[in-house]
Amino acid sequence: xxxxxxxxxxxxxxxxxxxxxxxxxxxxxxxxxxxxxxxxxxxxxxxxxxxxxxxxxxxxxxxxxxxxxxxxxxxxxxxxxxxxxxxxxxxxxxxxxxxxxxxxxxxxxxxxxxxxxxxxxxxxxxxxxxxxxxxxxxxxxxxxxxxxxxxxxxxxxxxxxxxxxxxxxxxxxxxxxxxxxxxxx
Numbered sequence: 540x541x542x543x544x545x546x547x548x549x550x551x552x553x554x555x556x557x558x559x560x561x562x563x564x565x566x567x568x569x570x571x572x573x574x575x576x577x578x579x580x581x582x583x584x585x586x587x588x589x590x591x592x593x594x595x596x597x598x599x600x601x602x603x604x605x606x607x608x609x610x611x612x613x614x615x616x617x618x619x620x621x622x623x624x625x626x627x628x629x630x631x632x633x634x635x636x637x638x639x640x641x642x643x644x645x646x647x648x649x650x651x652x653x654x655x656x657x658x659x660x661x662x663x664x665x666x667x668x669x670x671x672x673x674x675x676x677x678x679x680x681x682x683x684x685x686x687x688x689x690x691x692x693x694x695x696x697x698x699x700x701x702x703x704x705x706x707x708x709x710x711x712x713x714x715x716x717x718x719x720x721x722x723x724x
């Protein structure tokens with residue numbers, strides 16, 4: 540594991556469900572926790588238990604633990620050990636959890652999800668072709684190329700305020716064209 544200093548602010552951000560912090564948490568701990576579990580149980584069960592470890596960890600973090608944020612990695616592995624010892628898959632079969640599982644990023648996209656994303660991308664391309672060149676350019680620069688608005692405005696030779704108006708009109712037109720395209724399918 541790479542060195543990272545966990546502090547009290549990090550735990551607060553986890554309790555507040557800040558997406559970037561949750562993503563970092565999952566990226567940081569997924570492989571080490573999975574490997575730790577794979578040493579003790581089958582490969583398939585270990586992959587399933589990683590999610591249970593994360594849910595148990597978030598439940599405890601919400602309760603105000605750990606006392607020393609710098610010891611979070613050891614704490615997570617302690618939760619991992621407890622999940623194994625408790626046989627949490629049997630004990631929690633009918634227990635509701637208040638943690639929204641959709642907060643955890645998909646670590647491996649399924650084929651159906653990739654197919655839907657590809658189809659959505661094609662629809663977006665078709666809808667974008669129905670827009671004027673100016674609207675396409677504004678949307679492309681700001682949303683797809685992630686240019687900051689000052690750079691996009693300068694490249695389009697308009698003021699930042701004018702770019703805001705163009706984007707507003709472009710997105711409104713995009714929504715209208717999207718609805719028309721969806722009704723035509």
